Amino acid sequence: MSMTPASAIPPAAAPAADWSPSSWRGKPALQMPTYPDADALAATSDELRALPPLVTSREILALKQQLAEAQEGKRFLLQGGDCAETFAECSSDVISNRLKVLLQMSLVLVHGLKLPVVRVGRFAGQYAKPRSADTETRDGVTLPTYRGDIVNSPDFDAQARIPDPRRMVKAHARSAMTMNFVRSLIDGGFADLHHPEYWGLGWVSQSPHAADYQKMVAGIGDAVRFMETLAGRRMQSLNRVDFYTSHEALLLHYEESQTRQVPRADGWFNLSTHFPWIGMRTAALDGAHVEYFRGISNPVAVKVGPSVTPDQLLRVIDALNPDDEPGRLGLIHRMGAGHIADKLPALLDAVQREGRRVLWICDAMHGNTESTSNGYKTRRFANIRSEIEQAFDLHAAAGTHLGGVHLEMTGENVTECLGGARELTEVDLQRDYRSTVDPRLNYEQALEIAMLIVRKRGAIGE
Ligand code: PEP
Numbered sequence: 133m134s135m136t137p138a139s140a141i142p143p144a145a146a147p148a149a150d151w152s153p154s155s156w157r158g159k160p161a162l163q164m165p166t167y168p169d170a171d172a173l174a175a176t177s178d179e180l181r182a183l184p185p186l187v188t189s190r191e192i193l194a195l196k197q198q199l200a201e202a203q204e205g206k207r208f209l210l211q212g213g214d215c216a217e218t219f220a221e222c223s224s225d226v227i228s229n230r231l232k233v234l235l236q237m238s239l240v241l242v243h244g245l246k247l248p249v250v251r252v253g254r255f256a257g258q259y260a261k262p263r264s265a266d267t268e269t270r271d272g273v274t275l276p277t278y279r280g281d282i283v284n285s286p287d288f289d290a291q292a293r294i295p296d297p298r299r300m301v302k303a304h305a306r307s308a309m310t311m312n313f314v315r316s317l318i319d320g321g322f323a324d325l326h327h328p329e330y331w332g333l334g335w336v337s338q339s340p341h342a343a344d345y346q347k348m349v350a351g352i353g354d355a356v357r358f359m360e361t362l363a364g365r366r367m368q369s370l371n372r373v374d375f376y377t378s379h380e381a382l383l384l385h386y387e388e389s390q391t392r393q394v395p396r397a398d399g400w401f402n403l404s405t406h407f408p409w410i411g412m413r414t415a416a417l418d419g420a421h422v423e424y425f426r427g428i429s430n431p432v433a434v435k436v437g438p439s440v441t442p443d444q445l446l447r448v449i450d451a452l453n454p455d456d457e458p459g460r461l462g463l464i465h466r467m468g469a470g471h472i473a474d475k476l477p478a479l480l481d482a483v484q485r486e487g488r489r490v491l492w493i494c495d496a497m498h499g500n501t502e503s504t505s506n507g508y509k510t511r512r513f514a515n516i517r518s519e520i521e522q523a524f525d526l527h528a529a530a531g532t533h534l535g536g537v538h539l540e541m542t543g544e545n546v547t548e549c550l551g552g553a554r555e556l557t558e559v560d561l562q563r564d565y566r567s568t569v570d571p572r573l574n575y576e577q578a579l580e581i582a583m584l585i586v587r588k589r590g591a592i593g594e
């Protein structure tokens with residue numbers, strides 16, 4: 133979705149001689165389904181290998197360059213979307229509303245931070261989920277756990293929970309449809325800065341943030357008109373934005389089938405997404421996921437939880453970015469508001485001391501998940517906010533940059549996270565809780581996060 137000229141794109145590093153798209157198969161692979169029908173799996177993999185890619189190497193390398201700038205504090209990364217996409221929600225409204233919120237948040241960030249924003253969606257492939265248990269028991273019946281729509285169905289039914297490789301083909305098609313719609317919206321002027329009112333969601337007028345947001349949009353409109361009057365022409369570059377995609381590359385059978393070589397660029401690219409990441413549960417140094425990721429030329433990221441030691445982190449950095457290539461590696465810390473002050477500084481110091489080049493990203497969601505007394509998995513807005521604010525302070529104290537945020541959010545008016553300007557309570561969760569996995573910020577809570585990032589970054593003088 134980016135149109136960076138080829139001359140600006142650095143060459144990708146050559147893969148190690150002992151790596152291939154399938155070398156992960158020789159390592160312990162956690163969180164993978166056991167497919168009962170090996171022949172069906174092989175046939176599906178062959179079919180997937182022959183399908184056209186979802187993204188191009190050129191876009192991937194352009195993103196890598198933007199991430200390199202974010203590493204240096206010259207850009208800010210906004211990465212957000214659903215915890216898990218579902219096949220059922222691959223629909224016009226859900227996709228366009230999510231895009232609108234991401235555009236609105238990025239407008240708040242560009243305006244407030246005075247920095248270009250790198251926009252990366254958690255979509256067009258976010259279909260596989262790591263789970264804390266392999267089985268689920270209800271009323272004495274135990275079934276395999278739901279692992280995302282790319283693997284099995286959330287219905288609590290023995291047949292529905294059997295991992296089905298054909299779901300990978302459906303996930304690929306749904307990802308392509310999502311990507312196609314996003315590309316068309318953006319190319320058709322959906323993100324045109326001349327018309328930010330196109331991105332308005334019905335809620336904007338009722339939101340507690342409506343006045344701030346409308347004031348900012350009016351100010352931007354004035355600035356655009358002023359610049360164009362000065363230049364004597366319409367600025368076409370304001371008509372569109374770059375938008376990239378990411379997902380947790382968990383299901384390695386699928387990822388392997390999308391790993392390709394391309395003419396005129398060295399290396400292997402995962403062409404199912406621009407920016408895959410490794411989840412916290414599969415980030416072991418000797419595991420299959422690190423093995424797969426080390427050989428691809430995409431920019432990649434790793435989740436870093438509270439149990440990771442500085443030494444372990446340095447070894448993961450060595451494995452995934454041995455040459456310190458700019459823009460190659462993002463570290464997404466997800467400690468929780470109660471742990472970040474204890475756990476993050478030692479990691480920042482170690483990476484700083486060794487002079488390693490990484491993009492630090494704060495996931496303020498996954499360390500803050502809890503269950504309510506009425507049985508909902510939720511997150512408190514106050515904890516999400518606190519983790520982001522502490523992250524800015526801790527990076528400032530360590531002399532490192534917090535280069536971006538990673539959020540679970542939606543453009544729908546769901547009630548899944550507690551708090552925020554409307555002060556959602558446990559009772560509100562019953563009203564519109566839709567997530568099949570983790571609770572997401574709704575549009576108002578997401579916009580509020582963008583506003584607080586601007587305030588906080590300003591307050592620490594960055
Ligand atoms: C996720 O991003 O949805 C996720 C499962 O995160 P983590 O690996 O950090 O737990």
Ligand code: CO
Binds near residue numbers: 215540
């Ligand atoms: Co999640």
